[in-house]
Amino acid sequence: MGLLILIAGLALFIGVHVLTTLRDKRAAVIARLGENGYKIVYALISFAGLALIVWGFSVYRATGWINVWYPPVAMRHIALALMLPAVILVVASYIRGNIYLKLKHPMLTGVKLWALLHLLANGDLGSIILFGAFLAWAVYDRISLKRRADPGAPPIPVGGIANDVIAVAVGVVVYAALAFAFHPLVIGVPVIGV
Numbered sequence: 001m002g003l004l005i006l007i008a009g010l011a012l013f014i015g016v017h018v019l020t021t022l023r024d025k026r027a028a029v030i031a032r033l034g035e036n037g038y039k040i041v042y043a044l045i046s047f048a049g050l051a052l053i054v055w056g057f058s059v060y061r062a063t064g065w066i067n068v069w070y071p072p073v074a075m076r077h078i079a080l081a082l083m084l085p086a087v088i089l090v091v092a093s094y095i096r097g098n099i100y101l102k103l104k105h106p107m108l109t110g111v112k113l114w115a116l117l118h119l120l121a122n123g124d125l126g127s128i129i130l131f132g133a134f135l136a137w138a139v140y141d142r143i144s145l146k147r148r149a150d151p152g153a154p155p156i157p158v159g160g161i162a163n164d165v166i167a168v169a170v171g172v173v174v175y176a177a178l179a180f181a182f183h184p185l186v187i188g189v190p191v192i193g194v
C-alpha cells in the first residue's frame with residue numbers, strides 16, 4: 001500500500017514539474033487558467049504530490065520494507081559528507097553568484113547529487129523508487145533545458161563572490177538542520193552518529 005501511495009505522489013509531483021519543461025503545453029495551461037491560476041494549481045498539485053510521497057514512504061517504512069541490496073556502511077558516511085555540497089548547490093540556485101554562473105543549474109546538480117547519494121546509501125525498494133525517480137527527473141530536466149529557448153528559471157539577480165559566501169553559509173546551516181533535526185524527527189532516520 002505504501003509503495004502505491006509513494007508512486008502516486010511521485011507521479012503528481014514529478015508530473016507537474018515535467019509540465020514545466022513542455023513549454024507549449026505549459027503556455028496552453030497558462031492561457032486557460034491565467035498566470036496566477038497556473039501558479040496556484042501548480043503549487044497545490046506539487047504539495048499534494050509531496051504529501052503523498054511523505055505519507056507513502058512512511059507507510060512503506062512501517063509496514064512493507066523490501067531490501068533489494070545491502071550497501072556498505074561506508075556509503076552512509078560518504079553520503080553524509082557529500083550532502084553538504086548538494087545542499088549548498090540547491091541554496092546557490094537562489095543566492096546566485098559564481099557557483100550559479102559556473103554550473104548554470106545548481107539546483108538540478110544538487111538534486112542529482114542528493115538522489116544519487118541516497119541511492120548509494122539505501123538498498124531498499126522504496127528508496128530505489130523514490131530517489132531513482134528524482135534522479136531520472138533531474139537528468140531529464142537538465143537535458144530539456146538544453147533544448148529550451150528560454151532559461152526556464154525566475155529572473156533572480158546574480159551577484160559575485162559575496163553571494164557565494166552567503167550561499168555556503170546558508171547551505172551549512174540548512175545542512176545542519178537537515179542532519180540534526182529534519183532527518184531524525186521527520187524521516188525517522190538519524191544520520192549523525194550512526
